[in-house]
Amino acid sequence: GDSVTQMEGPVTLSEEAFLTINCTYTATGYPSLFWYVQYPGEGLQLLLKATKADDKGSNKGFEATYRKETTSFHLEKGSVQVSDSAVYFCALSDRGTGGFKTIFGAGTRLFVKA
Amino acid sequence: EAQVTQNPRYLITVTGKKLTVTCSQNMNHEYMSWYRQDPGLGLRQIYYSMNVEVTDKGDVPEGYKVSRKEKRNFPLILESPSPNQTSLYFCASSYYGTHQETQYFGPGTRLLVL
Numbered sequence: 001g002d003s004v005t006q007m008e009g010p011v012t013l014s015e016e017a018f019l020t021i022n023c024t025y026t027a028t029g030y031p032s033l034f035w036y037v038q039y040p041g042e043g044l045q046l047l048l049k050a051t052k053a054d055d056k057g058s059n060k061g062f063e064a065t066y067r068k069e070t071t072s073f074h075l076e077k078g079s080v081q082v083s084d085s086a087v088y089f090c091a092l093s094d095r096g097t098g099g100f101k102t103i104f105g106a107g108t109r110l111f112v113k114a
Numbered sequence: 115e116a117q118v119t120q121n122p123r124y125l126i127t128v129t130g131k132k133l134t135v136t137c138s139q140n141m142n143h144e145y146m147s148w149y150r151q152d153p154g155l156g157l158r159q160i161y162y163s164m165n166v167e168v169t170d171k172g173d174v175p176e177g178y179k180v181s182r183k184e185k186r187n188f189p190l191i192l193e194s195p196s197p198n199q200t201s202l203y204f205c206a207s208s209y210y211g212t213h214q215e216t217q218y219f220g221p222g223t224r225l226l227v228l
Contacts, residue, residue, distance in 0.1 A: 004156075032215055043118075043204055043219035044157070089156060093215040100215060101172060102147065104157040 002027045006090045006105035013080055014113050021075040021108045023064075023090035031092040033057075033066050033073040038087045038107070047075075047088070085112045116141050118220035120205050126226045127195055135190045135223050137205030144210035146188040147172070147217065148180065150201040157204065163188055164210055195227045 007022040025033065032051045036044040048057030053068035062077045073090060090105040118139045127133055139146065147162040149172075159172030163182040177199055179191040188207075192199060202224050206217040 034216070036219075043221050044206075044217075045219065046216050049216060091157075100145075100210075101162070102159060102215070102217065103173075104149075106154055106156040 002031070002092060002094050002101070002103045004090050004092055004103050004105040006088075006108055008106070009087075009109040010111055011108060012111045012113065015082055016079045017112075019075070019077040019080045019084075019110070021088055021090075021110070023073045023075065023105060025071050025073065025090075025092050025103075027071075027092055027094050029094045031094040033064070034091040034093070035062070035064055035073070035075050036089045036091060036104075038089065040086070044089060080110070080112045082112045082114050085110055116218070118205055118207055118218050120203075120220040120223050122223060123221065124224050126228065128228050129196055130194050133192050133195060133225075135192075135203060135205075135225070137188045137190065137220060138186050139188075139205075139207040139218070140186065141207060141218065142185065143207035143218075144185070145215075145217075146182065146205065146207045148178070148188070148190045149204045149206065150174065150199075151204060151222075152201050160190070160203075195225075197227045199225065200227045201225060 034049045035047040037047045038044045048059040050057040050066035056065045064075045087107045087109045089107045093102045144165045148160040149157040158174045161180040163169045205220040208217045
């Protein structure tokens with residue numbers, strides 16, 4: 001079945017450091033890929049998405065490129081801020097015959113120190 | 115304001131006592147879904163619904179029931195809760211169309227089953 005694997009955390013960085021959170025997936029179809037972010041005590045919210053191979057999603061300085069050849073969707077940001085501290089989830093949505101399921105990775109907690 | 119609401123936000127109950135967690139959205143979304151979040155496991159899909167009276171199982175449906183009698187509401191029912199259903203639960207909704215699977219999440223319901 002479909003699955004999502006993302007790097008374990010926590011990840012601790014200093015402010016202005018470069019961030020990479022790795023995400024790889026397996027899917028039988030042609031899924032859409034997502035990064036969601038969860039701030040403390042809140043629900044998840046969409047950070048960015050890509051719907052087909054080679055698409056690049058971007059938002060708030062974060063970027064991720066849908067790489068079909070390596071089945072990856074790594075999240076990057078050039079210069080993190082303390083306010084980026086949160087849990088980040090990689091996810092895929094794959095349409096089946098009756099609807100679509102969404103599969104989430106286990107989440108990666110990011111701590112950014114001032 | 116576009117939103118997904120869940121009630122209650124916190125719930126402590128005892129084994130075997132039936133409970134319902136409500137979920138409502140005001141965005142006229144066709145698709146709604148329930149997830150549970152557990153440490154190290156990310157979010158796992160319990161049930162989802164593509165439209166009124168159309169529901170299907172996710173990855174972890176055992177011990178749960180859902181219904182979709184109205185488009186805006188998607189309650190989660192635990193007929194006989196057990197301690198292994200202690201978790202953080204999220205409801206989400208989205209449009210149901212190709213590449214429109216961005217989901218909007220509620221604030222979460224933290225459930226403790228004693």
